[in-house]
Amino acid sequence: EVQLVESGGGLVQPGGSLRLSCAASGFTTSNYAMSWVRQAPGKGLEWVSGINSGAGSTSYVDSVKGRFTISRDNAKNTVYLQMNSLKPEDTAVYYCAAADFSWVVTSPDHFHSWGQGTQVTVST
Numbered sequence: 001e002v003q004l005v006e007s008g009g010g011l012v013q014p015g016g017s018l019r020l021s022c023a024a025s026g027f028t029t030s031n032y033a034m035s036w037v038r039q040a041p042g043k044g045l046e047w048v049s050g051i052n053s054g055a056g057s058t059s060y061v062d063s064v065k066g067r068f069t070i071s072r073d074n075a076k077n078t079v080y081l082q083m084n085s086l087k088p089e090d091t092a093v094y095y096c097a098a099a100d101f102s103w104v105v106t107s108p109d110h111f112h113s114w115g116q117g118t119q120v121t122v123s124t
Helices: none
Strands: 003-007 010-012 018-025 034-039 045-051 058-060 068-073 078-083 092-099 111-114 118-122
Touching: 003 092, 003 111, 018 034, 018 092, 018 118, 034 068, 034 078, 045 068, 045 078, 045 092, 058 068
Parallel strands: 010 118
Antiparallel strands: 003 018, 018 078, 034 045, 034 092, 045 058, 068 078, 092 111, 092 118
């Protein structure tokens, strides 16, 4: 059974940091690009960041560039999202997703597996 399990979310003050983790089981993540996608309250899905299968290429949505860093440990079948300088507008449920390809894609139509999500709330 394919599973993606996110962890690391929580409540943080503006300017703070969180590190999200996504542990995969049931398939080998090293064959696929992995992404983080978020959904803010009352809004649609927004692709945030992706990393290719070999971890040599990363991409970010403009709003998080310079603040978020995606990484992966293929030996542990785990993907991470380090989030620094968090803003209230980063508040959302963050999902880990596995792409159909080894290269980064941004459309939700091209992800074959999703985690259950972890809540990130940035507030005073």
